[in-house]
Amino acid sequence: MARERLYLFDTTLRDGAQTNGVDFTLSDKLAIAGMLDGLGIDYVEGGYPGANPTDTELFAQERKLATTFTAFGMTRRPGRSTSNDPGLAALLEAKADAICFVAKSWDYHVRVALETTPEENLASIRDSVRAAKAKGREVLLDCEHFFDGYKADPSFALACAKAAYDEGARWVVLCDTNGGTLPHEVEQIVAEVVKVIPGSHVGIHAHNDTEQAVANSLAAVRAGARQIQGTLNGLGERCGNANLVSIIPTLKLKGEFADRFEIGVSDAQLKALAHASHTLDEMLNRAPNRHAPYVGDSAFATKAGIHASAIVKEPATYEHVPPESVGNRRKLLVSDQAGKSNVLAELERIGLTVDKDDARIARLLDVVKEREAIGYAYEAADASFDLLARRVLGKVPDYFDVEKFDVNIEQRDNAVGQRVTVSLAVVKVKVDGETLISAAEGIGPVNALDLALRKDLGKYQGYIKGLELTDYRVRILNGGTEAVTRVLIESQDETGERWTTIGVSPNIIDASFQALMDSIIYKLVKSGAPA
Ligand SMILES: [Zn+2]
Numbered sequence: 001m002a003r004e005r006l007y008l009f010d011t012t013l014r015d016g017a018q019t020n021g022v023d024f025t026l027s028d029k030l031a032i033a034g035m036l037d038g039l040g041i042d043y044v045e046g047g048y049p050g051a052n053p054t055d056t057e058l059f060a061q062e063r064k065l066a067t068t069f070t071a072f073g074m075t076r077r078p079g080r081s082t083s084n085d086p087g088l089a090a091l092l093e094a095k096a097d098a099i100c101f102v103a104k105s106w107d108y109h110v111r112v113a114l115e116t117t118p119e120e121n122l123a124s125i126r127d128s129v130r131a132a133k134a135k136g137r138e139v140l141l142d143c144e145h146f147f148d149g150y151k152a153d154p155s156f157a158l159a160c161a162k163a164a165y166d167e168g169a170r171w172v173v174l175c176d177t178n179g180g181t182l183p184h185e186v187e188q189i190v191a192e193v194v195k196v197i198p199g200s201h202v203g204i205h206a207h208n209d210t211e212q213a214v215a216n217s218l219a220a221v222r223a224g225a226r227q228i229q230g231t232l233n234g235l236g237e238r239c240g241n242a243n244l245v246s247i248i249p250t251l252k253l254k255g256e257f258a259d260r261f262e263i264g265v266s267d268a269q270l271k272a273l274a275h276a277s278h279t280l281d282e283m284l285n286r287a288p289n290r291h292a293p294y295v296g297d298s299a300f301a302t303k304a305g306i307h308a309s310a311i312v313k314e315p316a317t318y319e320h321v322p323p324e325s326v327g328n329r330r331k332l333l334v335s336d337q338a339g340k341s342n343v344l345a346e347l348e349r350i351g352l353t354v355d356k357d358d359a360r361i362a363r364l365l366d367v368v369k370e371r372e373a374i375g376y377a378y379e380a381a382d383a384s385f386d387l388l389a390r391r392v393l394g395k396v397p398d399y400f401d402v403e404k405f406d407v408n409i410e411q412r413d414n415a416v417g418q419r420v421t422v423s424l425a426v427v428k429v430k431v432d433g434e435t436l437i438s439a440a441e442g443i444g445p446v447n448a449l450d451l452a453l454r455k456d457l458g459k460y461q462g463y464i465k466g467l468e469l470t471d472y473r474v475r476i477l478n479g480g481t482e483a484v485t486r487v488l489i490e491s492q493d494e495t496g497e498r499w500t501t502i503g504v505s506p507n508i509i510d511a512s513f514q515a516l517m518d519s520i521i522y523k524l525v526k527s528g529a530p531a
Helices: 026-039 053-058 086-093 107-112 118-134 146-152 154-166 183-193 213-223 244-253 273-283 305-313 340-349 359-373 382-392 445-453 458-464 508-526
Strands: 007-010 043-047 068-074 098-104 138-144 171-176 202-206 227-230 401-413 419-431 434-442 468-479 482-492 498-505
Touching (some): 007 244, 026 043, 026 273, 043 053, 068 138, 086 118, 098 118, 098 154, 118 138, 118 154, 138 146, 146 154, 146 171, 154 171, 154 183, 171 183, 171 213, 183 202, 202 213, 213 227, 213 244, 227 244, 244 273, 305 340, 340 382, 382 498, 382 508, 401 445, 419 445, 419 458, 445 508, 468 508, 498 508
Parallel strands (some): 007 043, 007 227, 043 068, 068 098, 098 138, 171 202
Antiparallel strands (some): 401 419, 419 434, 482 498
């Protein structure tokens, strides 16, 4: 049976740009548009030309994308003609393949917010669609507050949608602008709409205010809508928009949808989804949500030993889809609940082959348990686990020795009479029989220590050149008789690979030093540095 085509419309760059703290530059927008294009998204809404300089510039030239590159804007203002509305003129001039208009479809908003009549609202929709069609653009109409409007006055809400469709709009998009509509309501209302406008011309735009934007989008598809609007990682104002990163794999991998529908995202493109999701987080300088469905670090993570042994035998026992299908991976957490199978699977993942009956496996498990009892947490520190395993298996060279280090913190008045706190670290390292002493000032004691440690490592200097610290987290653990400090350090190298290392001690400098050392040594091991 031929599958029906379902279209994906991304509005990360327009509605997603309304998120608190998100401010895309032109180059961000171009990079994200390129990424969405590469994923096989049918429509990419770039922004609102005329509303701000970045978006005006974005649409000032052709962007040569395979996707239908879409500009967003308002229908003509009430009481004006299409030829006498500067906002509409800017939109019609934009170098876009399609124009997505937004119009009111709730009579209450028409009267109170727009201060015009229902008839004028309908005329504005018709005139704007006609003007954009005349310019050769594909046209979409976002019906703002459609669901609330439908509940208040179904005939007016439908008349707005129908006006656009009759005038030749390719899509009429039903927006749950306040995000308060529930899935069963969406399904009922969309089912009524598709009696008047064919579902192949109806889209859904859901907001996440009851955490059901994804469910609402799927409910609309079940009722007949054939375009889904959403954003990467569910970006969007308030609680966000429908998350395409959850919707896409659901459409591709769940029988109810996969058997009936086809989308523009191929199996190979689906494998790039986790990467796309993380790349957006990187650009926004946020830590990716570990618990994000499908693409999160913990989405396919298993902790208990008994589950891990079942997963190794038959992954489908505990996984709803194969993690590789979305570019994620299975992760068996090494923790104090870990069984031998967890450790074996983790060793295999990091590329250490050990016979499963090797006595060193039991020793490694004992060491992990002992260290976790005093505050180490290896599930958060892959690279430190990697080193610990290699050490127990006797595979980490002694690259260098830190003979001593010294960290001083001094508070004093500087030359212009300001009170400042200065940290100075001195490190004495022995590399290849040669003693090297380095000193560095830092913004804090750990920064100073890090800079001094990485200043001169003799023949290893070349290997750590691209190393940088990207995150530093401290937690005080109150266990037993005294408090200990746990430090997690995230590092990155020139290849973009990130890893996390851990240190635990009653002394914060000592804990930081352990994590810094693990990070450097991990980098040397990874780069195949000679002993
Ligand atoms: Zn919206």
